[in-house]
Amino acid sequence: MENKIWSKGMTLLTLGAMLALTACGSGGDSKDSGSGGAVKLKIMWQGPDTRHQAMLKTQEVYTSLNPTITFSPEYMAWDDYWKKLPTLAASHSMPDVLHMDGAYIQEYATRGTLEDLSDMDLSGVIDDKTLENLKIDGKLYGIPISRNAQGIAFNTEGLTSAGIELPKKDWTWDEFFDFARNARTKLPDGVYPISDSDTWDFYQYYQTSNGKGPIIQENGTKFNLDKELFTKFYGIYAEFREKKIVPPADMVSSFKENDPQADPMASGKVMTRGATVGSVGALEQLMPGKVDVVNIPVGPEGGGWAQPTIFLSVSTDSKHKDEAKAFIKWFVTDRQAGTTYGMNFGIPIYDDVYKALEPTLQPKDKLGNKLYDTAKDKALPFYPAAAGWTEWVDNYKKTMDAVMFGQKSIEDAYNEISKAGNAIAEKQSKK
CATH class of the missing domain: 3.40.190.10 (Periplasmic binding protein-like II)
Structure with a gap:
């Protein structure tokens, strides 16, 4: 990948x-x-x-x-x-x-x-x-x-200097969210513990770790978006926007990974960001000696992939x-x-x-x-988008960007994403 x-x-x-x-x-x-x-x-x-x-x-x-x-x-x-x-x-x-x-x-x-x-x-x-x-x-x-594996990179120097306990292997989602809340009280204004979330894969980590399975199943012929978990997950991020635990929407939309000025971590704006085995090396080169890694937060079923x-x-x-x-x-x-x-x-x-x-x-x-060694113990299988789902993936992000900018409710976003997903699954099942 x-x-x-x-x-x-x-x-x-x-x-x-x-x-x-x-x-x-x-x-x-x-x-x-x-x-x-x-x-x-x-x-x-x-x-x-x-x-x-x-x-x-x-x-x-x-x-x-x-x-x-x-x-x-x-x-x-x-x-x-x-x-x-x-x-x-x-x-x-x-x-x-x-x-x-x-x-x-x-x-x-x-x-x-x-x-x-x-x-x-x-x-x-x-x-x-x-x-x-x-x-x-x-x-x-x-x-x-x-x-290869998916994990989270973090700025060891920035967190330590602010007196924030560093993330630990196999942290849970509750611990991840509490880390963000606690770090907000210790970081200076304009610096954020985590970024906002608008991509389907990061939410899917939450859903699969809680035992509800991947969103796209059976080679794209079945759609599975859990409404309760979806609402809870994005409700937490709504709280984080209100309390300025995550960056403002316009800042998030300007981030560009591995760009010295625009990368959320390398720019000093955010203390953590997602990374794979390959991409974390580029981040280390931008911030030599200041980067460490932890796995994606886990739930009862595990979490992330490796x-x-x-x-x-x-x-x-x-x-x-x-x-x-x-x-x-x-x-x-x-x-x-x-x-x-x-x-x-x-x-x-x-x-x-x-x-x-x-x-x-x-x-x-x-x-x-x-990162690979840290992620593999609790890792779940890798669940990519099936053929024919590219447009849905793109629209998921656009829809959640609208939520992030306050232009759409979580309920409306869920309904739109679900309607589109079910339509594609039905179309794919007829092929």
């Missing part, structure tokens, strides 16, 4: 439409070459240039160890990658090995474009619980290569499935591979690889690993 967990855009809609046109086809030879001769694996991934260079070097290492295997690489930026992949999937011309993301893998897997990798032996490398949580309809369609979101997959179009699987297993489990690509996909999933890298890691990398 690469910090774009909820930003799928129109890619999944495009994918669904294009694959529907070719659903009856089965282009490409699904059999491996099995010749024992030279094989050129097509491989495709996305990301910044540093990742590109690391991946190319890693492939060079693999070829030096396996001279009959060479690569035909293709790489591009995030948006370009997810725009191109639906076309390749629809035309049955996907690469042998491809980068998959937690926000997209279910859609590609259920459309029959990814190979089942459940037979790959990863015992002692990735724990069984993690692999089981990643299965889709009982099958494993991507091998995780790094760790699981891999970046994968390597094999296309069902591949003519070299065995060779593709062998490369992926080496990539994930081999120390030389890990030290070559380093932290360019985040914190490596395999502990032995992480330990090999640890002496050279920067504070930002170690902080990301701490």
